[in-house]
Amino acid sequence: MRSGPKNRRPLRDQIRVAPFLIHDVRRFGFALSPAQGRIEVNKIMNSTDRAEVRVGSASAITATDLCFSYSRQRQKAGRRSALENCSLSVPNGSIAALVGMNGAGKSTLMSLIAGILRPSSGVVRVSGEHGSTTAVALVTQDKPLYRNFTVAEMLRAGKSLNHVWDESRALRWIDAFGIPLNTTCGRLSGGQQAQVALALGIGKRPTVLLLDEPLANLDPIARREVTDQLIDEARDEGMTVLFSTHVVTELAGTADHLLLLDRGRLLLDAGVDDLLGSHVLIGEGAEGESRTGRDRATWRVVEAADAGDRETRRPTLEELVISYLGASKKLVSE
Structure with missing residues (x-):
């Protein structure tokens, strides 16, 4: 049976170190x-x-x-x-x-x-x-x-x-x-x-x-x-x-x-809206659907100013993040 409040030490005495940051x-x-x-x-x-x-x-x-x-x-x-x-x-x-x-x-x-x-x-x-x-x-x-x-x-x-x-x-x-x-x-x-x-x-x-x-x-x-x-x-x-x-x-x-x-x-x-607004996905590789079901074999995220006349679409936040992490990994391996 747990002891009643009268038999317990003050809380500050019970705690040696705060249990949370x-x-x-x-x-x-x-x-x-x-x-x-x-x-x-x-x-x-x-x-x-x-x-x-x-x-x-x-x-x-x-x-x-x-x-x-x-x-x-x-x-x-x-x-x-x-x-x-x-x-x-x-x-x-x-x-x-x-x-x-x-x-x-x-x-x-x-x-x-x-x-x-x-x-x-x-x-x-x-x-x-x-x-x-x-x-x-x-x-x-x-x-x-x-x-x-x-x-x-x-x-x-x-x-x-x-x-x-x-x-x-x-x-x-x-x-x-x-x-x-x-x-x-x-x-x-x-x-x-x-x-x-x-x-x-x-x-x-x-x-x-x-x-x-x-x-x-x-x-x-x-x-x-x-x-x-x-x-x-x-x-x-x-x-x-x-x-x-x-x-x-x-x-x-x-x-x-x-x-x-x-x-x-x-x-x-940067702000999410600014990032998505300043980047685009450009299609690369063969026309038609890929094995994954996408309408192009490969899409790559670039800054909008670098897209030129190529076909583009707006990236999702997930695609943007993965693209940057993938490019960084490739750079390190080289």
């Missing part, structure tokens, strides 16, 4: 890292340092010549730099997709933006303030909730560990997906655990919400339902959302800004 690194200069089971202290660097993290840009997120290299031990083991000279700008209020194959550097970039990792060089700026506090929330795929905590206790943890907290907002998200408050997190399904982690991130009232594939273990229908709900929440609250994914088929109708990352290098950084 939701933090206020711009004000307090630390991030809570469940993966390593300890608190990581990150220096808030001065303007004289080679690598800087600043607050107060016109865009929600900007980075200039951002680099991150592995330790010497990992480099000797054959690992390359995770990010190389990445410069980007994510507009305020946008729903931005960070797309790339596994190992492209998406999680590294998210961690740099959140302040969990220190860049080897370059500048990261995050805007949006609650008074003097900039709110950045990061929800990861691991969703490291305390298994013995009930959902209600996890929300209490969120309230205790964040200086900005909206209980009604977090409860509204939990209620929308029918998550029982009195159930321990260890007994929840993977999808339900994802909803609790998202509720914790949303309850922080962030101006920038970073989502590092927290919905990866949901089925496509559930992912679409949650994504639509997140978009509505972001637009209602004026949040900027940056979500990472390698499922390019689900981008259409979700993102209005695209960051395409490949092997640590940023290939694209």
